[in-house]
Amino acid sequence: MSSRMGNRVVLITGASSGLGEEMARQFAAAGYDLALCARRTGRLDALADEIHASTGSRVETAALDVTDSAAVASVFHGFAQKYGTIDRVVVNAGIGKGAPLGTGQSDANLATAMTNFVGALAQTEAALEIFRRQGRGHLVLISSMSALRGMRKSMTTYAATKAGLASLAEGLRSENIRGLDVSVVHPGYIRSEMNAHVEQKTRFMVDTKTGVRAMVAAIEKRRAKAYVPAWPWIPIGIAMKLLPLQVVRRLT
Template sequence: MTKTILITGASSGLGAGMAREFARLGYNLAICARRLERLDQLKQQLESEFSVKVTTQVLDVTDYDQVFAVFKAFQQQCGTIDRIIVNAGIGEGRRIGKGHFEINRATAETNFISALAQCEAAVEIFRAQNHGHLVMISSMSAMRGLPKHLSTYAASKAAVAHLAEGIRADLLNTPIKVSTIFPGYIRTELNEGAKKLPFEIDEKTGARLLVKAIEKEPVKAYVPQWPWQPLGLAMKILPLSIVNKLG
């Protein structure tokens, strides 16, 4: 039986890119985001190019009641959901103490509280099914506290990594798997205006490597593995003055 993958934040960027790669592998998809028009365009593209079924739903992940409603609706429509990828998030942020609390609060809430809601809804489904694969998209920025506009973003991504590990600890020795993915610098629509960053890769390459990593159902994965796996270890012990230069 063909498996179904639910991806949040799938109307653009890495969410849409992963949807394409998973469709290429023959998975059915349940994709959701705020922009239904984009989702439906992607649905048409994928169903015409690949022999898969794509189901769409509008979802604003900051509407927590809607998160539970949409995930349950997908389960009813698809029958079984085999993998849920908590991908939706934002990259906004400002320097702390500069009068931008509302922007930083929105980043923290969207990237962490919304992820918590998605995990609650996902694991509820997986517990009922007694199987499933929860995938948390974190970031290499989760390795350390970072300065300037990255402070809140990095903290939110560290929080989701710890959340995923806690869920994994709770589900040890069950058929439910939990993976935490740490992408490095991937150029997408979300950050297209940012300065060029060290070791950055393009969106298409990033999506392909993310899917390749997720398919292995790892406990954790760094994407791309080189140079981010050794850099991740280094970031945890290097002086902040050196870590700052990675941002």
């Protein structure tokens, strides 16, 4: 069964909460049909019902653990078969566990690496198979401002995985695949379930709707790279790349 006449289809992973959940709402409000997947299907199905009732968008859902590469391929291709096409894939699923390396908490770092990078690689593989077959598509990788430099302590592995996503995106752009657009989005401090433990008055923190609105705007423009929200993260991003590591360490 194909999508509604004229509607484009966005596939979003990690869509049951946080940035993924709000992206689903905002893309549907912009007229997209949705393919949503996450581990928590109860929340996912409730979101699908909410979105369909409020926007009329078609919403298909599936349970998915992105660390299961075979399941990623099966779910992505299943969505493509249901809709007949997938116009955009947003590689969003991720976790924020972490501990200083060598402190006996390797499980947290390995889980982060498996979900945020190996899982993202599996999603990218599946997305590119669909896009190559279609001859077009838009791949969006959700990275982080922390990807711009090495981070310390509990952020070390997380930042490294997000830097890996940025490198993955650049490699695909360098390949210059016909019909493929590749975007990497670097969110700054946007309130979500992942950072709910962070101090509410953290400087430059914006609410989920505001932050995701900036993300969606950048994605819709198909920017190769976007720091969002633009203020203050564009100038901060420039500074992070240029400042000595000892200064960056004090900033983070």
